[in-house]
Amino acid sequence: MKLTQIVWFASAVMMGNMAMAQATPVKIAVLMYGNKAEFVQLMEKYAKDYPGVKSGEVSLTFYDGRYDASIQNDQAATAIQTKTDAIIVNPMDFEANIDIVTHANQAGIPVVVANARLNTDAMTSEVISNDELGGYLEAKAVLDKLDCKKHKVNVVIIEGPKGGSGEIQRGKGNDKAIAECGAGQVNVLERKTANWSRAEAQPLVENWLQKHRGKINGVIGQNDEMALGAIEAIKGAGLDVKDFAIAGVDGVSDAIHAVQAGEMVSILQDAKGQMQGAIDVALRAVKGKGYQPQSDIWQQYAKDLKWEDGTQKHYFVPWTTVTAANAQQLLDARK
Template sequence: MKKKVLGRFAMKGLILASTMMIIAGCSSGASETSGDQGSDDEKITIGFQASGLETEYIAKLGDAMEKAAEDQGVDLVVMDGNYDINTVITQLDTLKNQNVDAIVVNALDAEALNSTVNQIVDSGTPVIGVTASLTAEKLTSYVGSPDVEGGRMAAEEIAEALDGKGNVVIFEGPIGISAQIERREGIYEVLEKYPDIKVLDEQTANWSRSEAMSLMENWIQKYGDKIDAVIGQNDEMALGALNALKDKNIKIPIVGIDGIDDAQKAVKDGEMVATIFQNAEEQGKKAVEVAIKAAKGEEVEKNYEVPFELIK
């Protein structure tokens, strides 16, 4: 299995690298392993376009897909969009032009990729969304966790910790990405049940721990001890907020989503009240399985759901 990680500064080497990969794949016959490609004469190549591999959860997702590709005996080309929509679109077009057999996309925006994805599917290449959904009508399939429910679970933990009364600040993901939209929906669905919980402020910190730390520092300066709790739409931002609060010797309830290792440790150490675990390994494995089936022309479902799990 061959893996290439390509970002916005590595595009010049993409064509040669991808062509070599496809040639290598085409020269390989089906193997007698648990990932046997059956009677196929050519080895399948899957492209994975990631929104941004600097985020721990997306990096874990990529690792899971790499392992699944190895187990299934297929090649995997990984591209890092570095959270830049123009880079993402360029990389998707490049994967199409390199004739990969299927593309898995971790969509940076719920709508901005629709035209590109629809065109790729029309050209004959199936496209599977993973973790972050998109509304492209021709999307072949989607593998992910129900983000509205994740938002609900996080907000319920904060409501319980506050006994239904207090002021919260909310860290949002990149505006327009499906998880930001849907987790926000779930959070507010719960908060509407608690009229004595007020949202002091909410802003994006782009899934970033460092951005969230800076934003939390600003909020501490602006609101002081009026802040009673923190909701992070992901763990990286929750942990950034935690770092800023610890620097000021402030301890308030904090919840995040994804269940990354540092967040689980913070929960265990009593520094966060909970994290909502999203199973990157299962999502990555299932996305590769679905991509292989779609590449072979087999029927796949439109949606595969991997449930969230509460860790507290």
């Protein structure tokens, strides 16, 4: 073989290897705390709609944590062992799932926390919404409707899973809104968890309606699913939902329909913003300086959500209060 042929062949092999390397997708393990809730399903939908996923640049592997922190930790171990390039975790537990970050860091794998929080700053970044603010906004919506500064009112609070960041942070926001009404103005008759579940919230509220017959004025559900369970309980008891002030958090489709019907208030957290933002930040960690984000959420929230080269520790996706005016637009965006 002549020298020129050898050089040409070597160059062709090198270019072929480079093309193969460039064609190899970035592998991201996505650890969701549980896939039964619509909000989690929306996060998965928007992950699959991410431009880099559609182009083949990114390969996603989803894990269903089945609402169990220990299962999520085991799934993270599997992702690490199979040499994923990055991990996005929607953690079940504020404390117990810190192990995911610890073990990933030891393996040199970036971790981006999405939606819920972990009690650590050792992760690469987090892309979330401020749950304390969300809890404040939903409780304030209930208490403003009840005019709590002028009238003493009775409310019940349906909490998220105990020990999860959502329950902790939204609970703080609930308490802040209650305190603003003034001492003794708001009586919290009941405060228990329904584990983000509509099915668990319904019998819980049915019992409360029996126990506190005619006394409950408002229902603060720390997510929409539980608020919707409360609505079903109220209707099942033969009561008029519009006689109650009810609010939830997430902006799931059924809640948006309930807003249109005048039955509740919902504070929407953006599943697309959180998930696609998390993928962009994870890709920046893998690809390095110069990576440009692919999701349009950075333009959508340009005023409040700055890319900052994808290296910030905390990214807060803004909340949106669902109203009769914007409800249909929000629903149409999901089609």
